[in-house]
Amino acid sequence: MEQKEIELLQLLEKHGRLGTDMIASMLDLTVTEVEEMIEKLERESAILGYSTLINWAKVLERESVTAMIEVKVTPTRGKGFDQVAERIYRFPEVKALYLMSGGYDLSITLEGQTMMEISRFVSDKLSTLDSVVSTVTHFVLKQYKHDGVIFDDNDDQDRRMMVTP
Numbered sequence: 001m002e003q004k005e006i007e008l009l010q011l012l013e014k015h016g017r018l019g020t021d022m023i024a025s026m027l028d029l030t031v032t033e034v035e036e037m038i039e040k041l042e043r044e045s046a047i048l049g050y051s052t053l054i055n056w057a058k059v060l061e062r063e064s065v066t067a068m069i070e071v072k073v074t075p076t077r078g079k080g081f082d083q084v085a086e087r088i089y090r091f092p093e094v095k096a097l098y099l100m101s102g103g104y105d106l107s108i109t110l111e112g113q114t115m116m117e118i119s120r121f122v123s124d125k126l127s128t129l130d131s132v133v134s135t136v137t138h139f140v141l142k143q144y145k146h147d148g149v150i151f152d153d154n155d156d157q158d159r160r161m162m163v164t165p
Contacts, residue, residue: 001046004027004029004037005037005040005041005046007027008023008027008034008037008038008041009041009046009047011023011026011027012038012047012050014148016050016051016052020034020035020038053146053147053149055151055152063113063114064111064112064113065111065112065113065114065115065117065118065139065140066095066109066110066111066139066140066143067109067110067111067112067115067118067137067138067139067140068107068108068109068110068137068138068140069107069108069109069110069122069126069135069136069137069138070100070103070104070106070107070135070136070137070138071088071104071105071106071107071108071126071132071134071135072104072105072132072133072134072135073105073106073129073131073132073133074131074133075105075131076131081099081105081106084106084129084131084132085097085099085106087129088106088108088126088129091121091125091126093110093111093112093121093125094108094109094110095109095110095111096108096109097109104136108126115139118137118139119137122135122137
């Protein structure tokens with residue numbers, strides 16, 4: 001991959017709303033070159049999609065629950081963990097799935113409306129899969145940072161200790 005492509009990807013990752021004219025200026029390229037580069041990177045699946053990071057707690061009145069689930073599985077002969085992972089990531093509730101080293105095999109990030117909804121997913125869908133040996137569910141209590149973005153950063157507050165004479 002060319003250096004300019006890497007620079008373009010880094011810009012898009014951090015500043016997805018930049019226009020192609022601004023990107024072209026920043027990378028010392030023409031708008032056409034940037035557009036062609038983006039199209040190429042999309043075709044090659046280097047760019048998989050575009051998303052916006054939203055603090056839903058600020059805009060929704062309804063509650064939502066995020067859970068991180070540790071899963072121990074028995075890998076499938078000849079397919080390893082891939083076949084098990086594919087069955088799990090096809091569930092629409094699953095937001096992220098990772099193969100892990102350490103004490104468990106897969107890490108799942110799941111979103112739902114209630115803790116009961118998450119619980120039902122684990123008991124009715126996840127734990128019933130033949131290859132799932134065990135699960136441990138952790139509920140997110142507060143989100144501080146995601147994808148490098150700090151949530152509810154109160155930089156305007158003076159954190160210095162007050163000193164009086």
